[in-house]
Amino acid sequence: MKDQTDRLESRLSSDSRESQITPEGIRAQLDRVMSSPDLKASNKVKTIFRYLTEESSAVRED
Numbered sequence: 603m604k605d606q607t608d609r610l611e612s613r614l615s616s617d618s619r620e621s622q623i624t625p626e627g628i629r630a631q632l633d634r635v636m637s638s639p640d641l642k643a644s645n646k647v648k649t650i651f652r653y654l655t656e657e658s659s660a661v662r663e664d
Contacts, residue, residue: 628659 632655
């Protein structure tokens with residue numbers, strides 16, 4: 603069991619170093635969450651969630 607845990611931790615740490623968070627990746631994950639049948643939310647809540655996600659990931663110079 604310890605060997606499996608060590609391998610998983612090693613893989614996760616190397617994956618996190620190699621991965622980059624991009625606006626496209628954020629949008630793709632947001633779309634995935636929004637289309638999930640497990641998300642039982644009204645359209646208004648989904649709209650607010652999408653807005654907040656996009657605004658928090660927006661890069662602005664001002």
